[in-house]
Amino acid sequence: MIRPERISISALTAKKGTDTEKRQHVTGRVKDMIYAGPLRKYHVRVGSGELIVREHCATGQTVFKPGEEVRLDWLRSDVRFVKI
Amino acid sequence: MNVKLPSSLAEADASKETDVPAHIEFRTVTKMYGAVTAVRDLSLTVGRGEFVTILGPSGSGKTTALMLLAGFVAPTQGDVLIAGKSVAAVPSYRRDQGIVFQSYALFPHLTVCQNLEFPLEMRGMKAAERLPRVKRMLERVHLKDFGDRLPSQLSGGQQQRIALARALIADPPFLLLDEPLGALDRNLREQMQIEMKSLHQEFGITTICVTHDQEEALTLSDRIIVMRAGEIEQTGTPEALYDRPATSFVANFLVRPISSTFLTSRLNQRSSRGPPLFL
Structure with a gap:
């Protein structure tokens, strides 16, 4: 599992960071954006599943709308294995 | 510790x-x-x-x-x-434990001071000793001017503090809290x-x-x-529990319901590098 606040969301066209070796990414389509004051929550369809991304609102962020294609990426070290 | x-x-x-x-x-x-x-x-x-x-x-x-x-x-x-x-x-x-219940369980017919005096009285403390102690405790929970009020004349947060003060006033060896903040906004x-x-x-x-x-x-x-x-x-x-949960139950339980966040879906998609992702 990975906590939603560990996932970052960006446009497909956005430049990648310098630590791509340490990161994993998938692409998906925004299904929903929920504004919750200090937080934005994205529900993103990825393949047949859905990922939730939680982002603290800050100045200068791109806000994605439902239907837009996005890249989700995270540090490999943030992934946790848990017993189901 | x-x-x-x-x-x-x-x-x-x-x-x-x-x-x-x-x-x-x-x-x-x-x-x-x-x-x-x-x-x-x-x-x-x-x-x-x-x-x-x-x-x-x-x-x-x-x-x-x-x-x-x-x-x-x-x-x-x-x-x-x-x-x-x-x-x-x-x-x-x-x-001898101190307890705070979710409902506070303050005596509704007693004033704040009398509520705080009660555990001391039960332990046989004389009135002359009780009163300064009650006063000190009220100061500690920032309610020193509220001693003469009835619980019904206090807000929820104030009642909560009085319940806590009453639980602590007799110096109990330990404190039990049952959903202590459940009733507050x-x-x-x-x-x-x-x-x-x-x-x-x-x-x-x-x-x-x-x-x-x-x-x-x-x-x-x-x-x-x-x-x-x-x-x-x-x-x-x-x-440790939030960041390194051992089971999906713990992982799921340790987030606020507003952002229920655990990924139950298994992604069969391969990432750019590395093994398939099972999230």
Whole structure:
């Protein structure tokens, strides 16, 4: 599992960071954006599943709308294995 | 943990029992209600001065654990020890604990001062000694001008503070909290979390809190015990449980319901590099 606040969301066209070796990414389509004051929550369809991304609102962020294609990426070290 | 024991009673306690490491201990405790097992084979220890939260959904056995410790119910099997001594035969009213209930349970017909005096009176303290103590305690919870009011004339947050003050005023050896902030609105809850934390630090009192509120548990506790179906699922510091949950139950439970966040979907998509992702 990975906590939603560990996932970052960006446009497909956005430049990648310098630590791509340490990161994993998938692409998906925004299904929903929920504004919750200090937080934005994205529900993103990825393949047949859905990922939730939680982002603290800050100045200068791109806000994605439902239907837009996005890249989700995270540090490999943030992934946790848990017993189901 | 570095433990501060400000009260004379607690100091007397400590000098007697410095060689006892665990303040509170559950030893393979099982509690059955008829055919239903509420708590199964529960073993845990709580150190002196520690703030431990028992967290779990309803029906997980957390409240039963608190009732066992308070002496409101007796274990079917196993033993509960306080400072190394079995309390199985000690009735609740002799255990000297401070308790805060979710409903506060303030005496509605008594003023704030009389509510605070009550535990002292029950312990045989004279009025001349009681009053300065009540006054000091009211100052500590920032309600010094409210002594003459009835509980019904206080806000929810103020009632909460009085309940806490009443639980602490007789210098109990430990404090039990049952969903202490459950009845407060969100802003007040956050404020009380901070206040309770600083009160705990100031008093250094061993505290057992029972709640289903993840945020409350993460904010207040030195250690969290997650219960599920009468058994302990995982124990650890707030950081450890949130960041390194052992099971999907713990991972799922330790987030606020507003952002239910665990990924149950298995992605079969390959990432750009590395192994397939099973999230």
